[in-house]
Amino acid sequence: MSVLTADLPVSRSLPGWAGTAALLAVAYVAVPIFGTSYLFEAILLPFLALSLAGLGLNILTGYAGQVSLGSAAFMAVGAFAAFNFNLRVESLPLIASIALAGFAAAAIGLVFGLPSLRLKGFYLAVSTLAAQFFVQWALTKFSWFSNDSASGVIDAPPLSIAGVAFEGPVGRYLFSLTVVTVLTFLAYRLVISQTGRNFIAVRDNETAARIIGVPVLKTKLLAFAISSFIIGVAGVLWAFAYLRTVEPAGFNLDRSFQILFIVIIGGLASIRGAFFGAALIVVFPLVLSRLGSFLLGDIFDSGVLDMSQRIVLGTLIILFLILEPDGLVALWDRVRKRIGTGLRRS
Amino acid sequence: MSDFDWLFFIEVLVGGLLSGVMYSLVAIGFVLIYKTSGVLNFAQGAMLLFAALTFVSLTERGVPFALAFAITFAIMVVIGIAIERTVLRPLTNKPPITLFMATLGLSYVIEGAAQLIWGTQVHGLDLGIEDLPFDVGGVFISQFDIFAAVVAAGMVAALSAFFRYTRIGLGFRAVADDQFAALAIGLRLPWIWATVWAAAGLVALVAGLLWGARVGVQFSLSLIVLKALPVLVLGGFDSILGAIVGGLLIGATEKLAEVYIGEYFGGGIEGWFAYVVALAFLLVRPSGLFGQKLVERV
Numbered sequence: 001m002s003v004l005t006a007d008l009p010v011s012r013s014l015p016g017w018a019g020t021a022a023l024l025a026v027a028y029v030a031v032p033i034f035g036t037s038y039l040f041e042a043i044l045l046p047f048l049a050l051s052l053a054g055l056g057l058n059i060l061t062g063y064a065g066q067v068s069l070g071s072a073a074f075m076a077v078g079a080f081a082a083f084n085f086n087l088r089v090e091s092l093p094l095i096a097s098i099a100l101a102g103f104a105a106a107a108i109g110l111v112f113g114l115p116s117l118r119l120k121g122f123y124l125a126v127s128t129l130a131a132q133f134f135v136q137w138a139l140t141k142f143s144w145f146s147n148d149s150a151s152g153v154i155d156a157p158p159l160s161i162a163g164v165a166f167e168g169p170v171g172r173y174l175f176s177l178t179v180v181t182v183l184t185f186l187a188y189r190l191v192i193s194q195t196g197r198n199f200i201a202v203r204d205n206e207t208a209a210r211i212i213g214v215p216v217l218k219t220k221l222l223a224f225a226i227s228s229f230i231i232g233v234a235g236v237l238w239a240f241a242y243l244r245t246v247e248p249a250g251f252n253l254d255r256s257f258q259i260l261f262i263v264i265i266g267g268l269a270s271i272r273g274a275f276f277g278a279a280l281i282v283v284f285p286l287v288l289s290r291l292g293s294f295l296l297g298d299i300f301d302s303g304v305l306d307m308s309q310r311i312v313l314g315t316l317i318i319l320f321l322i323l324e325p326d327g328l329v330a331l332w333d334r335v336r337k338r339i340g341t342g343l344r345r346s
Numbered sequence: 347m348s349d350f351d352w353l354f355f356i357e358v359l360v361g362g363l364l365s366g367v368m369y370s371l372v373a374i375g376f377v378l379i380y381k382t383s384g385v386l387n388f389a390q391g392a393m394l395l396f397a398a399l400t401f402v403s404l405t406e407r408g409v410p411f412a413l414a415f416a417i418t419f420a421i422m423v424v425i426g427i428a429i430e431r432t433v434l435r436p437l438t439n440k441p442p443i444t445l446f447m448a449t450l451g452l453s454y455v456i457e458g459a460a461q462l463i464w465g466t467q468v469h470g471l472d473l474g475i476e477d478l479p480f481d482v483g484g485v486f487i488s489q490f491d492i493f494a495a496v497v498a499a500g501m502v503a504a505l506s507a508f509f510r511y512t513r514i515g516l517g518f519r520a521v522a523d524d525q526f527a528a529l530a531i532g533l534r535l536p537w538i539w540a541t542v543w544a545a546a547g548l549v550a551l552v553a554g555l556l557w558g559a560r561v562g563v564q565f566s567l568s569l570i571v572l573k574a575l576p577v578l579v580l581g582g583f584d585s586i587l588g589a590i591v592g593g594l595l596i597g598a599t600e601k602l603a604e605v606y607i608g609e610y611f612g613g614g615i616e617g618w619f620a621y622v623v624a625l626a627f628l629l630v631r632p633s634g635l636f637g638q639k640l641v642e643r644v
Contacts, residue, residue, distance in 0.1 A: 067443060067446075115625055115628065115629070118628065118629055119628060121442065121443065122386045122442070122443075122446065122583060123579055123583075123628065125386075125443075125446070126386075126575045126576070126578070126579050126621075126624075127579065127621070127624075127625050127628070129572065129575065129621060130618055130621035130622060130625055133572075133617045133618035133621060134618040134621070134622075136617075137615070137617050137618055141611070253572070257450060260447070260450070261451075264447055303461075303466055304462065307458040307459075307461050307462040307466075308458065308462065309458070310454045310455070310457055310458030311454065311455050311458035311459055311462065313451075313454055314450075314451040314452060314453070314454030314455035314456075314458065315451070315455055316451070317447065317448070317450065317451030317454070318432075318433055318448050318451040318452065318455075321437065321440075321444055321447060321448050321451070322433075322436040322437060322448075325440075325444065
């Protein structure tokens with residue numbers, strides 16, 4: 001456990017402010033102008049929500065070294081908390097409901113993080129499954145959470161902040177983008193702060209961390225809380241901006257694994273990793289289904305597609321663990337370096 | 347509680363203990379692999395599904411029981427060897443958590459393959475054992491449950507004896523202790539791992555048949571892993587005895603809780619109750635019932 005990604009350098013998480021600014025300019029200006037509604041609905045909205053969830057899990061697993069298999073539960077807590085705050089508290093601004101939803105997820109994360117004080121490794125990973133099953137059960141069982149709708153389905157309220165309505169795919173995209181940008185910036189600040197260093201110290205060697213004065217227990221709980229906050233907000237984006245209608249069953253164990261896969265494929269302990277991983281996880285099924293129907297025509301039905309997706313995804317995970325344990329980020333950096341030296345030589 | 351129905355209580359308890367045996371059966375597969383390679387093999391459930399599905403599909407095509415069993419076992423051995431070659435060997439001496447994630451990927455591959463090959467429809471499985479309750483002093487016990495318990499007990503006895511008294515078993519334990527040291531004294535790691543995975547495949551096959559006869563052979567079989575995990579946490583990942591005792595405890599408390607306190611929660615608590623029991627227990631004893639004392643220090 002303690003050696004998990006021990007040999008990973010703390011990556012330069014954002015490549016200089018110039019590159020980031022250019023990326024944001026493209027995302028805010030060029031994409032809304034040229035993007036089609038398919039691009040927003042099928043790719044960019046799920047990408048943003050899952051990236052944020054991956055980012056949250058990466059803080060817990062990549063930086064603080066605590067494996068969690070219950071991420072989807074915290075997404076669900078976020079989504080349903082935001083729904084309820086928005087519904088039950090009169091004239092609460094949407095942004096406040098989202099923040100409160102994050103805090104609700106953080107509180108639940110804190111509770112389910114308590115076992116981490118006594119447990120490590122597999123025992124901890126298994127115990128986080130308790131969160132997964134308990135939350136899903138509670139949300140389905142108590143219809144209060146979904147305002148007594150059938151089978152716990154909730155509908156998202158209209159997105160508006162200070163009178164500005166974010167409507168349509170583009171509006172919801174800009175809304176998600178802003179939330180993700182702000183939280184990514186905060187997460188970036190966090191991991192280069194003292195707290196972020198404490199996370200890494202606890203991950204790499206708990207005893208050593210304790211000796212140099214890192215409050216290990218507090219740090220672990222903080223990691224759970226912060227990670228759950230971010231994942232909770234990701235859940236809000238998933239429910240409010242992407243799907244608009246969600247039920248507890250949508251936040252099942254498969255979603256938790258999906259988020260874990262995002263972190264592994266993207267790269268542990270890297271801010272950019274979550275975005276790389278999410279991009280792959282979102283785009284890859286679309287490509288596979290297009291490719292399938294193009295190559296095989298009608299015999300490639302949805303059942304076969306679903307199964308082959310599972311197989312390819314599983315294979316991909318294993319390949320990444322064997323060939324590129326540092327994830328897409330490492331691959332990207334290597335490719336960029338090679339192109340850089342190639343350009344200089346010519 | 348003057349009119350507490352003791353007979354009913356005992357019936358629930360026995361039913362719980364017997365269903366606990368079914369959990370133990372799945373948990374043993376995990377313990378086998380954990381003991382020898384230090385990996386929590388999440389793909390055990392997928393292997394269970396694959397084995398049961400293969401067996402059922404063979405019998406449905408008119409293959410006799412014994413032959414179908416042999417063929418399925420042979421396939422599981424091939425899968426075990428393939429896993430060793432393609433997944434475990436390249437990841438030798440990597441941190442356990444990396445291997446765990448690899449088995450997560452593996453479970454996706456095996457589940458997908460099983461259903462791609464054999465289809466996704468639900469199959470019935472008849473082992474020829476009637477599921478008739480019979481009367482023991484006023485308590486009704488399912489015949490099938492007894493059969494499952496006997497099979498599980500037989501497997502545990504065989505595995506324990508194998509680990510304790512044979513040279514190969516000793517080799518397995520050496521590998522479990524220290525992979526490098528085992529390699530240094532000339533144990534053939536690939537061979538041992540392939541054997542263990544094949545043995546786990548056999549356990550998966552037996553467990554898959556029993557569970558399949560119970561609930562039907564379908565995708566949800568692979569989710570039985572999730573039932574076995576609290577058993578493992580409770581019993582310790584590396585103890586076969588722990589898997590049995592843990593399974594019995596979980597099975598009994600789960601049934602009792604569902605019957606007696608479930609109504610206060612509105613029912614359906616069996617999905618998470620086992621986890622809460624296991625967690626509460628772990629907070630007192632972090633290494634589980636029979637796990638090795640030092641879980642992970644530095």
